[in-house]
Amino acid sequence: MNYAETMPCFRWTFRLVLLTLIISCAEINEFRCAADDDRESVPDEKKVSQLISQLDSPSRAERVQAERSLIQLGEQAIPALEEFPTDDPVIAIHLDRIRLAIRKTAATETLEGTRFSFEASQGIGIQEFIRNLTEATGNEVVTDPPSLSRRIQFHGDDIPFWQVIDDVCLHNDLGWRTSSQSVVLSTSERTRYDVADYVKCVRIGGTVQRQRQGFRQRRRGQLIRVEFRLDVEPQVVPFFAQVFDRDFELSNETLTATPFNPDAGHELLFRGGRTAVFTVDFQTNSETIEFPVNASGFITLFCAARREPITVALNSREQTPDNRVRLEGISRTPDETIVRLSVQLPHNADELRSHRLGLLHRDVKLHQNDGQVTSPTRIELLSRRGLLHSLEVRFPTGAEATHLTYGMPELLTFLPVPFEIHGLERN
Incomplete structure (x- = not known):
């Protein structure tokens, strides 16, 4: 066989073998990287302990760097932070601040919206x-x-x-x-508030409800009422929203309308739903108004970025796996089941005023033996010691039940929601 004739064949064989080796090495390297990522996703206990011990370092730079490193580990570091044994009040303060920073970061990321x-x-x-x-x-x-x-x-x-x-x-x-x-x-619904803004996890729609003549400082003008609707993504748990008329404005190229009553305010309760509606009245000196107009405003939403269902067995002989919700007692009548619970709320729940703490306990469900799920008719906050609450929950059934679920709000936060709605037309 002529050597010159066989050379191309050998060359192509060599190239194929080399290409196969390169691909195999790349796949192995990719697998190793994925494995490394999996290992890095779980914080090393020794590393966490070492960083925590550095919080008491005489060097301020080392303390600051240790705190930043712990915050960067994220939510997966929280169990280690909570279980770390310490009698040092300085380290305890650092750990509380780090946990709060981690939770706020996680809440911010979640509430950015999907x-x-x-x-x-x-x-x-x-x-x-x-x-x-x-x-x-x-x-x-x-x-x-x-x-x-x-x-x-x-x-x-x-x-x-x-x-x-x-x-x-x-x-x-x-x-x-x-x-x-x-x-x-x-197909049977008609979507109102066709003009909307999409801010983080929130949809804010608006519609002009009414326009009429008014007087302002002895000059004829216009009064405009705009109805706003606030909707929150299903994975987020809204509790209430704070609205102040002074934070709103209507405008276009020829118009600027300010709130008729800038001192007015609203506190919108969601009460188990995820929609809230409110109105703002605007005034302007203009005798005529050309539509469309644009609305801008600011709302503060208090919500939980997510909710964790906790199962509580109603058989006292069974142990509740999560000590944050404990069964204290249960009684039944032919028409009602009364359950008493103790609930340990998350740390940042203390940001709420006391008269709003009861809102956090709205998600309780009773699971009956026949598979039916019942919502309570009443949830009463009997007492509280700090963030440990004693509840009485009444369900409209006397049927036997196996367990109940309590939706524990997580990553509680006040979410600022600035928005702009363009193109509001007169109805």
Whole structure:
């Protein structure tokens, strides 16, 4: 065989072998990197203990760096921080501050809101679409009726959750409403507040309700009432929102309208839902108003970035796995079940005024032997010692029940929500 003729064959064989080795090395390296990432995701106990011990260092630079390093470890470091034994009040203060900083960071990241990317330009069944939306965002979306069949089109990249809901409804003759745990798409709903802003995990819509003649400083002017609606993503637990009229304004190229009563304020309670509605009256010296107008404002939302369900067995012989919620007693009548609980609230719950602490206990469900789930008719805060609360929960059934679930609010925070709504038309 001619050597010159066989050389190309050997060259190609050598190249294939070399390429195979390169790919294999890359896959091994990728596997090692993934394994390293998994190991790094769980903080090393020795490393955490070493960093905690440095909080008492005589060097300020070392103390500051140790605190920053512990905060960067994130939520996975909290169990080690809480279990670290110390009698040193200085270190205890540092640990409390670090836990608070970690929780605030986690809450901020969660409350930024979920976003969705999806390509279905050629059409997709609505049930398959909402399954993808629910899995990607963690927000439950359902249809009414559950068997709703419709082919929809969607194309978007990194779109806020509420904007996805609005876009799907707008282009497919649907409306939506919120329930305690989900967003419901329906053909029987009519979506109000068509003009909206999407801020973090919140949708704020507005509509001009009324316009009439008024007087201001002996000059004829206009009074405009705008109704606003605040909706929160299903995975977030809203408790109340604070609104002050002085933080709102209407404007366009020819108009600036200020609140009629700038000292007015609202405290909006969600009471188990995730929607709140309020109105603001505006005044202007202009005798005529050209629409559309733009509204801007500021709302403070108190919420929990997430909720952890805790199961409490109603059989006193069984141990509750989570000591944050304990069964203190249970009694039954033919028409009612009365359960007494002690609940240890999270650390930052003490930011609330005492008359609002009862709002945190709204998510309690009784699970009966026949599989039914019952909500309480009344939840009463009997006493409190710091963040340890004693509750009496009444359920409208005397049937036997196996357990109850308590939704423990986590990552409680006050969320500032500045917004701008463009293009409000007169109804």
